[in-house]
Amino acid sequence: MTEHRLIRNLRSSQAWRSVFRIGIPQSSRDRIAVILSSVFLHLHPPRVSAASIRIRRTYCMGGLAFLAFLILTITGLLLMFYYRPTPERAYGDIEDLAHVVPFGSFLRNLHRWSAHGMVLLVIAHMVRVFHAGAYRPPREFNWVVGVLLLALTLFLSFTGYLLPWDQLAYWAVTVGTNMAAAAPIFGHEGPFALVSEDADVRALLLGDRVVGAGALLRFYVLHCVVVPFVMVLLLAVHFYRVRRDGGVAARY
Numbered sequence: 045m046t047e048h049r050l051i052r053n054l055r056s057s058q059a060w061r062s063v064f065r066i067g068i069p070q071s072s073r074d075r076i077a078v079i080l081s082s083v084f085l086h087l088h089p090p091r092v093s094a095a096s097i098r099i100r101r102t103y104c105m106g107g108l109a110f111l112a113f114l115i116l117t118i119t120g121l122l123l124m125f126y127y128r129p130t131p132e133r134a135y136g137d138i139e140d141l142a143h144v145v146p147f148g149s150f151l152r153n154l155h156r157w158s159a160h161g162m163v164l165l166v167i168a169h170m171v172r173v174f175h176a177g178a179y180r181p182p183r184e185f186n187w188v189v190g191v192l193l194l195a196l197t198l199f200l201s202f203t204g205y206l207l208p209w210d211q212l213a214y215w216a217v218t219v220g221t222n223m224a225a226a227a228p229i230f231g232h233e234g235p236f237a238l239v240s241e242d243a244d245v246r247a248l249l250l251g252d253r254v255v256g257a258g259a260l261l262r263f264y265v266l267h268c269v270v271v272p273f274v275m276v277l278l279l280a281v282h283f284y285r286v287r288r289d290g291g292v293a294a295r296y
């Protein structure tokens with residue numbers, strides 16, 4: 045009895061009502077008002093068709109890709125406390141994380157596996173969206189935003205690959221950036237090259253002609269600051285558009 049009264053008093057308090065303005069919804073109209081007055085819930089359109097919220101419609105691939113992104117952000121921030129992006133320190137810091145820092149190996153593996161998972165989930169999400177025909181109007185703009193998100197997800201993986209500064213990382217990035225040097229127009233070895241060896245896309249990535257201290261620093265800043273920042277902006281646009289386009293496409 046006292047428990048009920050406590051809950052009733054809490055619900056009628058000024059503090060509670062300032063957060064939950066509508067209270068328990070009694071009608072469809074109230075339900076719409078609840079969605080529209082909450083910063084979190086209003087990401088969903090006020091009306092969605094029952095068909096579009098079935099798990100089989102999306103398999104929650106986009107949501108799971110976003111969950112992987114959140115795990116990567118949190119574990120990445122924690123890894124930044126231990127990792128120094130210089131050729132003298134980088135490899136040793138990763139070894140320390142694996143063998144000395146408490147839970148360091150768990151942290152690093154969680155980051156690595158979430159990164160692999162995110163790439164797979166984003167591709168699966170794209171296949172699902174394609175199969176649903178959700179690239180068609182009015183969702184064509186969101187499809188383009190998605191393509192940018194896919195490119196950035198792959199670029200995040202690529203920039204992260206150099207950071208352990210071991211042989212695998214060094215030579216993989218050497219191969220990858222040499223491929224960039226062979227790109228059309230912007231690579232000095234590519235067809236219709238417009239730029240010199242010191243000003244092409246490889247030089248832009250490495251800050252040099254070979255993988256060295258400059259490249260490690262550039263990849264670190266791109267991996268930890270620039271790409272995640274741009275991704276957060278694009279994700280906000282992506283989610284906003286899902287809502288504005290009427291939620292997940294209902295019909296195939």
Ligand code: HEM
Pocket residue numbers: 102104105106107109110113166169170173176178179183186187188189190191193194197279282286291292293
């Ligand atoms: C970081 C990567 C991405 C995240 C976190 C993400 C997240 C989401 C979420 C949560 C949804 C709503 C529910 C769902 O469909 O699962 C969605 C919808 C959508 N996404 Fe993505 N997405 C990403 C990448 C992509 C890519 C690569 C494409 C396509 C090239 C894409 C195109 C779309 C489209 C067109 C919709 C609307 C689907 C519909 O109305 O049925 N997204 N996204």
